[in-house]
Amino acid sequence: MKKGFILWFTGLSGSGKSTLSKLIEERLLERGIPVEILDGDEVRTNLSKGLGFSKEDRDINIRRIGYVANLLARNGVCAITAAISPYHAVRDEVRASVDGRAGFVETYCECSIEKLTARDVKGLYKKALAGEIKNFTGVSDPYEAPLNPECVVHTGDEPAEQSCARILKTLEMLGYIPAVVGDDYGALEEKAVAERLRDLGYLG
Secondary structure: OOOEEEEEEEOOOOOOHHHHHHHHHHHHHHOOOOEEEEEHHHHHHHOOOOOOOOHHHHHHHHHHHHHHHHHHHOOOOEEEEEOOOOOHHHHHHHHHHOOOOEEEEEEEEEOOHHHHHHOOOOOHHHHHHOOOOOOOEOOOEOOOOOOOOOEEEEOOOOOHHHHHHHHHHHHHHOOOOOOOOOOOOOHHHHHHHHHHHHHOOOOO
């Protein structure tokens, strides 16, 4: 059985986690790889109903997502998680708990508050910045960006397809998915992905 893995997205609200999750799901299904998406909003509705947005409740929610993702991954599935997961400690806790039969790939969706505010059709960032919404991550609640993620995508500056391609190339180089013949991913970008993974100790 092919080794499963968790593709763990983290990033502020509106930074593209759900959009990229769906794109990656499509690409992996095309390659015959079983995939399940654990979306933050859906998990809160179905698995974490009743939890609030205190640090403790946020951590409980992320632990639950991590538990389910681990169950899927150790059975050969790619479990994609799309939740803000704002705190270093609980993300590291989830990573450390991953079964030896699975892998963990953290992907940071980097996007500035300014760009998120500009494209926020619901106006949530403007309300949060005006103090009308409490406990809003990145404004009135902290967001701790990952220090050494396997992949970084700059969703405020690049199209989703470009971010998707970088994530897929990272998964290929880590050996979780097969490379596609005729892949025209840019040589410079491929080199940048390899250098990141080499710096993290994945490649010799």
